[in-house]
Amino acid sequence: MMRWIAIISLISLSYGTITWTDKTPLPQPLAGSACAVINDTIYVIGGRDSQGNRYPTNYIYDPSTDSWSRRKDMPTPRAHIGAAVVNDKIYVIGGWVGSKASGVVEVYDPVMDNWQTCTPMPTPRYAYGIAVYNNRIYVFGGMNMGGQVFDVVEEYDPVTDSWSTKSPMPTQRMGPGCAVLKGRIYLFGGSTAIGSGATTICESYDPATDTWQSEPNMATRRYALAGFTYDNQIYALGGYDYWTYHTTVEVFDGNSWSYKSSMQHAPQSIAVALINNRVHVIGGWNNGALNYNEEGTIQIGVEEAAERIEVRVGPNPFHHQVAINLTGVGPLEIKIYDASGRLVRRLYQGVAPASISWDGRSDAGEPLPSGVYLLMIEGDGELRSEVLNLIR
Structure with missing residues (x-):
């Protein structure tokens, strides 16, 4: 029998499912760009092309008109970088600069359309996780050009323009997803070694106590993925596992991960921006730099169960x-x-x-x-x- x-x-229930549509492409194919949102405008800064050239470009996208324009470039061309917004200014940190990893910190003021240089990050690195909590910027892991993968955690205070070292991550990794949920910063996925080591591991950091704890792991092993928080849930999307580029979107509710949808395209090293219940996945890499601008609408209505x-x-x-x-x-x-x-x-x-x-x-x-x-x-x-x- x-x-x-x-x-x-x-x-x-359909709540949280994402439906996707293509919008006006990024003006040039770029991977590993920084991304930020201020006043419903998306900024895509820096990145690399298919030949490995790094750019200082500062593109802005207006979702209301589905159009791109360009603002003042940042001083340092670089890629595999992150951005953090504090008091309506965009901080772009570290990255792949020339033939080395950098700790350079530059801050952009959208009102004045100008850049200023800040105190460098103590650990030069790229492909790290980045988050903002209580107006302080946290940088997690990453790697250098020698292939060293870090467990280092450093905190930047924009008010004093100073850095401090925090408790290291339990698991060293580069290219993790990163998002804030209920007072904790979550690191998920990433790679523990170059060329192998893509992982599903999820760990969370408490900035108030400078301590770490293990969390339920994702289902999909991947690095160079992106993450964001919407309605008290973390979304993880994109990435690569050294064999496959992933379209999978997983959602974490604080207790467990579940599948929600798949993107139309399958890139790693994407720029991701959230405005209300719409997420934009921009650029990235899939056997070459991409210029996609894919908009996902997160369903906020609930279907009757059936x-x-x-x-x-x-x-x-x-x-x-x-x-x-x-x-x-x-x-x-x-x-x-x-x-x-x-x-x-x-x-x-x-x-x-x-x-x-x-x-x-x-x-x-x-x-x-x-x-x-x-x-x-x-x-x-x-x-x-x-x-x-x-x-x-």
Whole structure:
């Protein structure tokens, strides 16, 4: 007798789902730019092109007119940088400058359209995490040109123009996502080593006590991703795991991560800006610098819960074959990912009802090793997952 072990509803609540549309592209392809929002205007500063050239450009985007213009360039061309807004001024910190990592700090005043140089960051680095809390700027991790990945945490006080060192991260990493939620700064994903080491690890920092704690990990292993906070939830999007560029958007509610949607494009090193319930994903890298400007609208209404598609999976764990039975009506797509987040099998694209099975093989027909795999089911704008245990 078949033992069915999972029932998954693909509709439940739509709150937080993102729908995407392309807007007027960035004037030039750029990856690793800094990004900031002041008065509903988006600033995209610096970045690199496909040839590795770094730029001082200061582009601004007006979502109300879907148009770009250019303001005064920053003094130092650089890439893989972050920006922080304090008192309506934009602080751009460190980065890849010339042939080295830099600690340079430059601040932009949009009203005066001018730049000033501040006290440099003590640890030169790029590809770090950055956040603002209580008008102080925190920089986490990153790397230098020698390939050293840091656990260093430094705090900048714009009032005194001074830096101080804080408790190091438990996990060294470069290219993490970073966001603030309920008085804590969360670091998620990133890479612990160059060329490998993309991780799902999530840790949070309490600026009030200068202490760290472990948090539930993301499902998708990736670095060079972006993060933002909306309505007391953290959104993680984009990134790369050294094999795959990811479109996946995961959401953290303070207790667990869940899938919400996928972006139209799959970049890493993106610039991300949030205005009300609309997020802009700008530029980035996917085998070259990009100029996409993708706007996502976060759904703020709640649909009435309803079961449109039901999925039953079994047996689980399985040795040779697992059956997947779909009931209801609606289009859907089913994919299988391995524990590293790599897509290994495009299993089904069609409509329910349907009865299919997975034989533990990849798209190339090769038997996959024993381990944990993730069954991803997408339909009606919703994503659901189920862990499968393959035992050879």
